[in-house]
Amino acid sequence: MNDLVLHNPYDPFHHPKRDARLGTPVLIQLMSTPAGMPRWGLRLYRAGGLLLLVLSMFVAIQGQVATSSPADDPYLVEGVSDTIAYGLGRSIKITGTVKNGAIALGADVIVQGTVEGDVAAIGGSVIQLEGSRIGGDVIVIGGAYRHGNEAPNRSASSTTIMYAGYEQELRNMMRNPTEMVTPHWSARYVGLRILAVLFWFVVSLALTAAMPGTISLGIARLQLTTVRVAIIGFVAAAIIGAGVPFSLHYFPTALSALIGLLALLLIVVAGLFGRVVIYAATGRWLQRKFLPIGRNSESVALLLGTSFWIALSSLPYIWPLVVAVMIVISLGLAFTARYRIGWGRSQPNLISSRPSKT
Numbered sequence: 001m002n003d004l005v006l007h008n009p010y011d012p013f014h015h016p017k018r019d020a021r022l023g024t025p026v027l028i029q030l031m032s033t034p035a036g037m038p039r040w041g042l043r044l045y046r047a048g049g050l051l052l053l054v055l056s057m058f059v060a061i062q063g064q065v066a067t068s069s070p071a072d073d074p075y076l077v078e079g080v081s082d083t084i085a086y087g088l089g090r091s092i093k094i095t096g097t098v099k100n101g102a103i104a105l106g107a108d109v110i111v112q113g114t115v116e117g118d119v120a121a122i123g124g125s126v127i128q129l130e131g132s133r134i135g136g137d138v139i140v141i142g143g144a145y146r147h148g149n150e151a152p153n154r155s156a157s158s159t160t161i162m163y164a165g166y167e168q169e170l171r172n173m174m175r176n177p178t179e180m181v182t183p184h185w186s187a188r189y190v191g192l193r194i195l196a197v198l199f200w201f202v203v204s205l206a207l208t209a210a211m212p213g214t215i216s217l218g219i220a221r222l223q224l225t226t227v228r229v230a231i232i233g234f235v236a237a238a239i240i241g242a243g244v245p246f247s248l249h250y251f252p253t254a255l256s257a258l259i260g261l262l263a264l265l266l267i268v269v270a271g272l273f274g275r276v277v278i279y280a281a282t283g284r285w286l287q288r289k290f291l292p293i294g295r296n297s298e299s300v301a302l303l304l305g306t307s308f309w310i311a312l313s314s315l316p317y318i319w320p321l322v323v324a325v326m327i328v329i330s331l332g333l334a335f336t337a338r339y340r341i342g343w344g345r346s347q348p349n350l351i352s353s354r355p356s357k358t
Contacts, residue, residue, distance in 0.1 A: 106174025123170030142170035233332025274330020279305035
């Protein structure tokens with residue numbers, strides 16, 4: 001593999017003066033090396049700091065607390081109600097009259113009286129008992145619509161929309177929304193994470209070997225102009241997020257489909273290129289700060305960066321933020337790929353920071 005990718009000494013992003021302009025994270029300031037420490041103490045100090053970081057990640061993982069689901073004791077709706085009857089994680093049983101419909105999230109709707117409007121349940125079922133009446137539509141996602149042996153008392157113009165899959169998953173998600181951002185740790189999940197590390201490591205090696213110069217320039221842009229890259233990526237993500245639904249709603253079908261496919265292709269290509277650049281830059285930074293072994297190996301740098309980001313994206317609650325940051329940075333790197341390093345500064349200005357021989 002071309003050594004210019006990660007550790008070419010003549011690359012413009014490996015000069016001390018340029019590195020001094022980069023901001024130092026708070027974590028690195030806390031784990032900075034004390035002055036006057038011998039070499040063996042230096043390595044022990046850095047290894048201890050890295051071990052502390054890994055242990056803190058495992059503490060955050062083990063800090064997940066299983067939330068017990070409340071007992072499914074139905075909430076009774078009696079009398080006449082002019083508002084919408086709703087239940088969040090708790091079933092509702094209507095024995096009176098509800099004029100504006102009923103909805104339950106993660107629970108069931110039991111109709112024993114009269115509902116003039118629509119009845120909906122997500123992660124639950126709609127149960128219409130004998131002698132009851134539903135005047136509107138019935139919408140069930142992740143459940144079923146059940147009624148007695150006789151034909152249900154429904155309006156002639158009403159319809160029934162039902163999707164019966166993933167009932168238990170939707171019920172648990174509605175009752176405990178934190179499960180959406182909390183991974184369930186198991187042998188299968190850990191195995192998938194290890195497989196993800198190997199997959200992205202191989203992809204990074206292949207892309208780095210195919211485009212060494214492009215990856216090097218991407219690392220330089222990420223290190224020199226991180227804020228600008230992030231701003232451009234955020235603006236691009238906002239435009240794509242708002243532009244694609246707008247085109248699907250207002251443009252002709254063929255044009256909106258083309259715009260959607262181009263946006264999807266851009267996200268995939270930018271995500272692939274951006275991930276490799278982020279992995280390489282992070283791995284090189286970890287080599288400089290913590291792991292002196294294999295300091296001149298780009299393969300070790302890619303493996304370290306890939307492992308770091310896969311582990312970070314596996315942490316509970318923060319993984320959506322990690323994924324969003326990677327997408328934004330990847331879009332920024334993709335949209336700034338044609339610009340020179342420094343954005344207005346010529347290449348010799350960066351190289352001239354090396355001390356001249358006297």
